[in-house]
Amino acid sequence: MREKDVVAWGSMISGFxxxxxxxxxxxxxxxxxxxGGVRPDSDIMSSVINACTGLENVDSGxxxxxxxxxxxxxxxxxVATSLVDMYSKCGFLGMAERLFSDMHDKxxxxxxxxxxxxxxxxxxDQSIKLFSRIxxxxxxxxxxxxxxxxxxxxxxxxxxxxxxxxxxxxRLEIESDIHLENALMDxxxxxxxxxxxxxxxxxxxxxxxxxWNCMIxxxxxxxxxxxxxxxxxxxxxxxxxxxxxxxxxxxSSCNHAGLVDEGHKIFQSxxxxxxxxxxxxxxxxxxxxxxxxxxLDDAYNFVKSMTIEPDRRVWLSLLCASRTHLNVExxxxxxxxxxKLEPDRGSNYVQLLHMYGDAELWEKAANIRATMKEKGLKKxxxxxxxxxxxxxxxxxxGDSSSMRTVEIYEILHSIGKHMEKExxxxxxxxxx
DNA sequence: TTAGGGTTAG
Numbered sequence: 334m335r336e337k338d339v340v341a342w343g344s345m346i347s348g349f350x351x352x353x354x355x356x357x358x359x360x361x362x363x364x365x366x367x368x369g370g371v372r373p374d375s376d377i378m379s380s381v382i383n384a385c386t387g388l389e390n391v392d393s394g395x396x397x398x399x400x401x402x403x404x405x406x407x408x409x410x411x412v413a414t415s416l417v418d419m420y421s422k423c424g425f426l427g428m429a430e431r432l433f434s435d436m437h438d439k440x441x442x443x444x445x446x447x448x449x450x451x452x453x454x455x456x457x458d459q460s461i462k463l464f465s466r467i468x469x470x471x472x473x474x475x476x477x478x479x480x481x482x483x484x485x486x487x488x489x490x491x492x493x494x495x496x497x498x499x500x501x502x503x504r505l506e507i508e509s510d511i512h513l514e515n516a517l518m519d520x521x522x523x524x525x526x527x528x529x530x531x532x533x534x535x536x537x538x539x540x541x542x543x544x545w546n547c548m549i550x551x552x553x554x555x556x557x558x559x560x561x562x563x564x565x566x567x568x569x570x571x572x573x574x575x576x577x578x579x580x581x582x583x584x585s586s587c588n589h590a591g592l593v594d595e596g597h598k599i600f601q602s603x604x605x606x607x608x609x610x611x612x613x614x615x616x617x618x619x620x621x622x623x624x625x626x627x628x629l630d631d632a633y634n635f636v637k638s639m640t641i642e643p644d645r646r647v648w649l650s651l652l653c654a655s656r657t658h659l660n661v662e663x664x665x666x667x668x669x670x671x672x673k674l675e676p677d678r679g680s681n682y683v684q685l686l687h688m689y690g691d692a693e694l695w696e697k698a699a700n701i702r703a704t705m706k707e708k709g710l711k712k713x714x715x716x717x718x719x720x721x722x723x724x725x726x727x728x729x730x731g732d733s734s735s736m737r738t739v740e741i742y743e744i745l746h747s748i749g750k751h752m753e754k755e756x757x758x759x760x761x762x763x764x765x
Numbered sequence: 766t767t768a769g770g771g772t773t774a775g
Contacts, residue, residue, distance in 0.1 A: 343767040376768040383769080414769040445770040480771040515772040546773040554774090581774045614775060621775095646775090 338371045347380040355387035375409040382415035391423035410436065414443045421450030441472045449481040457485035461494060473505060476513045483516040492524035515543045522551030540571070546578045553586025561586040562595075577609055584618045593626045617646040624654025629663055645674045649681065656688035664688045679710035 342365045349358035362381045365371055373381075378401055385394035398416060401407045407416075413436050420428040433439070433447045444467050451460035464482040467474050474482075479502055486495040499517060502509060514537055521529035534540075534548055545568040552561040565583055568575065580603050587596030600619050603609045616639055623632035632651055636643055648671035655664030668685045675681055682705050689698035 340766055345767095347767055374768090379768045409768095411769045416769095418770070440769095442770045447770090449771065475770095477771045484772070510771090512772045517772095519773065541772090543773045548773095550774055576773095578774055585775065618775075 339374055339377070342371055343374070343377045343380070346377055346384075350380050350383050350387065353387060355384040358384035359388075359393065373404070373406075375406050375412050378404075378406050378409075379411045379415040382412065382419050386415075386419040386422050389423055391420070391425060394419045394423065408437065410438055410440055410443060414446050417443065417446045417450060421446075421453055424454065426450060426454040426456070439470075441467070441475060441478065444470070444472060445475075445477045445481055448478060449484070452481065452485040452488065457488045460485035461489075461491075464498075474501065474507065476508055476510050479507060480513045480516045483513070483520045487516070487520045487523040490524050492526060495520045495524055511537070511539060511541055511544070515541075515547055518544070519547045519551065522547065522554070525555075527551070527555060540573070542573055542576060542579075545571075545573055546576075546582060549579060549586070550582035553582050553589060556589055558586045558590035558592055575607055575609065577612055577615070580607075580609060580611075581614055581618065584615060584622065588618060588622045588625065591626060593622055593628065596622045613641065613644050613646065616641070616643065617650055620647055620650040621654070624650055624657070627654075627658045629654060629658055629660050633663060643670070645671055645681075648674070649684065652681075652684050652688070656684055656691060659688075659692055661688065661692050661694065677708065677710065679705065682710060 342361065346358045346361050346365075349355070349361060358380060362373070362377070362384075365373065365377075378397070381397055382394065382401075385391070385397055394416075398407075401412055401416070406412050413432055417429045417432050420426070420432065429447065429450045433443065433450075436443055444463070448460050448463050451457065451463060461482060464474065464478060464485075467478060479498060482498055483495065486498060501507065502513070502517075507513075514533060518530045518533045521527070521533070530548070530551055534544070537544060545564065549561045549564050549568070552558070552564065561583060565575070565579070568579070580599060583599050584596045587593070587599065597619060600611065600615060603611050603615070616635075619635055620632050623629070623635060629651075632654055636647055636651060639647070648667045651667035652664050652671060655661070655667060664685070668681070671681050682701055686698055686701045686705075689695075689701060
């Protein structure tokens with residue numbers, strides 16, 4: 334009878350987790366303990382940890398972790414993997430790493446969990462390294478290992494690694510699924526190999542919302558807005574309903590291509606035609622869209638018409654646009670709201686500082702510098718990278734440590750001149 | 766009658 338009780342509680346708790354009612358799952362766990370007489374097993378503890386992950390509540394997770402240790406269930410591979418997942422999704426990578434290395438009987442799921450943990454926490458190289466250790470430890474990667482490591486490859490844009498992994502899938506005859514194909518397609522896009530992405534897309538036996546979103550954003554980020562818009566129509570005809578990601582990709586694509594009215598029209602159609610509620614990200618993109626095109630009045634009127642309270646990104650976007658198109662009055666207004674929300678981020682002041690510099694308002698610029706110094710603020714430098722001859726080169730904004738700095742700037746200058754002749758983007762010119 | 770890992774934007 335007692336065993337049945339455990340099963341009954343377990344069914345309730347996991348049922349709540351599956352329907353994403355994490356709060357209720359934790360409440361039931363609480364009730365179970367109060368009612369007494371039932372010792373939770375590893376299944377229940379995995380579900381309970383899963384509920385903490387879903388709530389992104391690391392405090393509850395720590396309490397549960399303590400409980401797990403006391404009840405001796407921390408050695409269980411299911412429970413330990415749930416903990417690795419919970420800590421990494423809450424941003425505590427160190428804890429996840431420690432638990433992973435302490436696991437005695439790591440199975441493939443545990444390895445996969447750690448591979449995605451690294452990538453999720455901004456260490457894609459570690460993720461790729463760990464992947465290559467799977468086989469050394471006697472496991473064959475499955476579709477989930479591949480999907481996870483492909484995500485890591487995508488974020489480093491390391492095409493060679495991506496191709497090697499694609500090779501694994503073919504040689505080891507790893508059973509593919511839609512997640513893997515989506516990740517593969519996205520990886521080729523991110524590494525600039527559009528033809529491969531298209532090939533995979535065309536040959537997919539089934540396409541889901543993520544498939545379409547990957548394609549639309551892939552085209553958009555490579556400046557092919559027309560193709561992105563035509564895919565959107567195709568997607569609708571195929572019966573897949575667009576979501577907030579679809580719209581963000583479309584608006585950002587219009588943004589890159591300078592199709593201002595088209596982008597705004599798409600934004601307006603979100604709620605009216607598709608029943609998708611715009612989020613802050615969509616608002617930010619529209620402000621950016623108007624701002625980039627120099628339509629500052631439209632940008633500001635749009636901010637004033639927002640139905641949700643604008644956050645820092647909205648004001649920052651307006652400030653950057655005001656700087657680019659030298660509208661000091663609007664820039665100061667945007668900066669006022671921005672600094673009210675976030676007074677301690679260096680990059681906010683830097684935008685304002687540059688605007689004053691561009692407008693030759695030296696006294697105001699000096700005041701901003703003084704404030705920054707007083708607050709001890711610095712801006713984190715921008716960074717980009719490229720893979721050439723199997724090696725990834727990283728560049729930091731303003732970095733002059735390279736032996737070939739002079740040469741680099743000479744080439745940049747000549748590209749700038751060339752662009753000027755061709756009537757290029759004034760913002761890029763200014764950067765050069 | 767129950768358990769752990771994966772894909773899309775900016």
